Amino acid sequence: MMKVLHIGKQGNLQRFASADGFLSSLDLVDLKPGLPLAEYLSQAGDADFIIVDAITTIPGELIRQMPNLLAIHSEGVAFNAIDLKAADECGVYVCNAQGMNAMAVAEQTILLMVGMLRNVVVNDAAVRAGYQIEAKGAYMQNANLLELADCSVGLIGFGDIARQTARLLKAYQVKNIYYYKRHRLDPAQERRYGVQYRNLDDLLAQSQIVSLHLPVTKATRHMADQAFFAKMQPGSYLVNTARGELVDDAALIEALKSGRLAMAGLDTLDHEPVLKDHPLLNQPQSIASRLLFSPHIGGITAASFYRGYAMIDEDLRLVAQGQKTKRVVNHPQNY
Structure with missing residues (x-):
């Protein structure tokens, strides 16, 4: 079974992902942002995917120590907190949910x-x-x-x-x-x-x-x-x-x-x-x-989250099948 590490508000994947979609077939490790790097590696160092909220940093140090990692997907539109250079070097797709909100x-x-x-x-x-x-x-x-x-x-x-x-x-x-x-x-x-x-x-x-x-x-x-x-x-x-x-x-x-x-x-x-x-x-x-x-709520409607997770489901399924994802924002080597 493939594994996904979710770093963000815990429960998001269960709440917004389709129950019969690709994401529901994955072994989920659901962790909050801000934990030590060693904590993510000890619990999900063998994960195939990372889903991360749009503002949490994914450093190159984490990417380089996850040998099975195929793709990192932002829960939102922003992806600037993800180390794109490290992802490129490791052949890891970085994707965002463009247009979700x-x-x-x-x-x-x-x-x-x-x-x-x-x-x-x-x-x-x-x-x-x-x-x-x-x-x-x-x-x-x-x-x-x-x-x-x-x-x-x-x-x-x-x-x-x-x-x-x-x-x-x-x-x-x-x-x-x-x-x-x-x-x-x-x-x-x-x-x-x-x-x-x-x-x-x-x-x-x-x-x-x-x-x-x-x-x-x-x-x-x-x-x-x-x-x-x-x-x-x-x-x-x-x-x-x-x-x-x-x-x-x-x-x-x-x-x-x-x-x-x-x-x-x-x-x-x-x-x-x-x-x-x-x-x-x-x-x-x-x-x-x-x-x-207004308190920066323009893009956080429930419908936006459902749309975003439908995009994540589609992108990660394509990656798992060895196909190029639709919303890739980097240039991974070997792809």
Whole structure:
């Protein structure tokens, strides 16, 4: 019987993997992250597969001491904590569950967009304080509540999540959906998703809502800086459901103070886990009321986990059969 070492939240495999799938046929060793290397080796050094949560490190030292290891599969999309060089050298596939949470994060993106346009932070507080009719009356008098279809939306990055977001925006009848990526789509794909290409500066200038959909790299870390915000429309909106490190917190605060940004909707912040001393949590009410937070939950719906484990099941079954997996992210030798 082949063996799988799961390093992550214990019980995930039993909960989310199909009962009649390939994974259920494996001898499971289910261990939590952060144990000494010797513990993993003593209990599962002969394992054929590792399934690991998306943020736990799999060092080369572990990979090199597992002689039967065929594949390492991330439970999520991220795989940067796995030593790819060691896996390449040992002929071990590294795979991720690309696209597993695309719809979930896209929904969270839309939620934050609509939540900002309807100012749910302030309006929830108004109702709780007994000022429901006053809040409603002010909006009726000013006639300034926007629908999503009133806005142009710019998507920076156009991977799986941004593509699902574009589909949802079309359902909301958004007419101008702009996108920026390093390599432009062909015209047929642009028509398919209902999007228009813009270079980054033009996208920032023409979009009332800007949504980030990029990984963190040396080039993208703190890309939303003072210069970035200066190129946006006055009174525009920022959404980040990607990675907190994309945004320079000090520049974001300044953009809110100056009115360059009306609001920011953030599912992820720099320096997670977010504690009470985080700078974005210690702003005056004039700024705090224009920040809409969610606790980095965009991609962790139950459906996402089931989709992810279906991908893992398929990939590891193919590897066991001596075939190339669909979602390999490295270049293992001898394959």
